[in-house]
Amino acid sequence: MSTISLVTGANRGIGREVCHQLAELGHTVILTARDLSAAAEAAQAAQAAQAAQAAQAAPAIRAEPLQLDVTDPASVARAARWTQERHGKLDVLVNNAAITYDTWQRAVSADLAVVREAAETNLYGPWLMIQEFLPLLRNSDHPRIVNVSSEAASLASMGGGTPAYTASKVALNALTRMVADELRRDRILVNAVCPGWVATDMGGPGGRAVAAGAASVIWAATLPDSGPTGGFFRDGRPLPW
């Protein structure tokens, strides 16, 4: 039976590359995006890349596009129902979607509407995803949850700036700790991962390649049963909280 993985915000950036890398490992990847046509385009691109390698007998890539807006409870519930009906389980949930790297703001004067909006996607989105997909993860023999976070959320080295983004990722890290502990007995490994500074629309130019950032996420998505839970990692190495 195939390993079923779902990635949020997978039409571009790190999420899209995470889907490619998981599919190359043989996972059936549910490639989700707010816009179904963007998800379909990314899934087709993954399959086209595989077809180009067909001469090298690369394994068939299975990428299934699905509409999913993490801030829309109806969309999240629909995606969970679809996954239940089609696969009956979920093995890997990658909470990747995020917004608002607010370099233009300072905490002392931040627009709190922007701070709340960031939390809707970056915190409450992953939280709702975990709640809705938990019954499906419980049907897996090796369930994993990866919350894509950022070293910006490390309290140990935190300074000022990017207040909406940073606060939302700190809270995501706290969610990771709580959920990991609550699901320890269910053998569901839950970790927060920083992809590093990556050259995407969010990261801007100058960061490392998307493939390297995605690999940091893949490490946590493919942990063995003896792997850690409730940790914060980049490239497989612990980061200070």
Ligand SMILES: NC(=O)c1ccc[n+]([C@@H]2O[C@H](COP(=O)([O-])OP(=O)(O)OC[C@H]3O[C@@H](n4cnc5c(N)ncnc54)[C@H](OP(=O)(O)O)[C@@H]3O)[C@@H](O)[C@H]2O)c1
């Ligand atoms: N790039 C970096 O240097 C860096 C560093 C540290 C951490 N990270 C983290 O890595 C993850 C991916 O970042 P990235 O650089 O790939 O960002 P990105 O290029 O800006 O892509 C963000 C993705 O999230 C999606 N998204 C936004 N709101 C959504 C919603 N409500 N529902 C579903 N999808 C939504 C976007 O979809 P649309 O196309 O529809 O907008 C897009 O696919 C994020 O969690 C980010 O915080 C990135």
